[in-house]
Amino acid sequence: MRYELYYWPSIQGRGEFVRLALEYAEADYADVARTRAGMARMERLMYDGPFAPPFLKAGKLLIAQTANILHYLGPRLGLAPKDEAGRLRLLQHQFTIADWLVEAHDTHHPIGGGLYYEDQKPEAKRRATDFRKSRLPLFLDYFEKVLAREKRFSYVNLSLFQMMEGLDYAFPRTMKAHSHKKLRANQSRVADRLGLYLKKRIPFNQQGIFRHYPELDR
């Protein structure tokens, strides 16, 4: 099966969680919006289609929402078990990662995604402080425990790699103050395995979900 991924071509964003799974499994796929005339194809599918990218075309299926796409791809790419209980557990983790990701995003856009960062700087500072002090440690501790329980490598490991990479980019000072051994070991393991891809992927940048504003990083 040749998969077609549709996502904004200039940021890692939510699409990157799907790309990592496809890359790790060495799946046959096209990153459509990054090809010639691909943006026009993406826009055609969005008309009367999914609420937002990313979405995946797999034969006749058109699947949107990151965790939903990974739920579908998981067993097919060898990145999830095939039994229902195992799949539900991973989907639950992925949902919680999605919640965490929204909170990371909202540190720089607490008022509205359609407004500039510059128009919500004081609010962003307050929200980022709350995120760094209350929410981030909660999520890190939680997923450190999840990694201790989950013995089998899955798409959740790839997503946790991406969360750590993004948080290191956005909050380097804050992240240095945390040591979560299993999360860090998982991050290194994935970085080693995906080295070639990581060199050529879209870099983190100031249009993405993770952004580095030093004033938001303590």
Next chain:
Amino acid sequence: MRYELYYWPSIQGRGEFVRLALEYAEADYADVARTRAGMARMERLMYDGPFAPPFLKAGKLLIAQTANILHYLGPRLGLAPKDEAGRLRLLQHQFTIADWLVEAHDTHHPIGGGLYYEDQKPEAKRRATDFRKSRLPLFLDYFEKVLAREKRFSYVNLSLFQMMEGLDYAFPRTMKAHSHKKLRANQSRVADRLGLYLKKRIPFNQQGIFRHYPELDR
């Protein structure tokens, strides 16, 4: 199968999306935290367990995250088809509802869930304005189209009922300015069918996800 639902006993919150499915299907279930010593049982399960309520105990399975629970329950309660394509489509809708719900919540808590509303009132006003003007119409229009496409009644219909009820409670003036025929017809249909339950359920209140602050409603 007797299901056990675990959720905070004093608010509708995310748990209500699961309650509605169980009630609609007349399933055999216990709303554990609302029974004697139930809160203690919930807290025991949360220790080393899910990130947050709601979660559902179904035999040996412990399933967290609202959309994940509904994905599991759907086919079992006759509220989702059994085929993969159909289930993925509903899960995708439920995910988008989850995103919408977070945005509705964040209108009154744009800085942090752990802080009081009173400590983030100016920010809440700005965020609520953005929600009412940009985000709410987008979601309403989107789900109006979804209802036109989805012919079969499912747990998504129940969740869209709950979204409309919650938004009517939180933003009565704003909601009166919108007319979305299919969303309103769906709301009436569910209200008729669940009349008895709706009379006895936990009412909307100022501790829940949907809160009515007149200053946030234009």
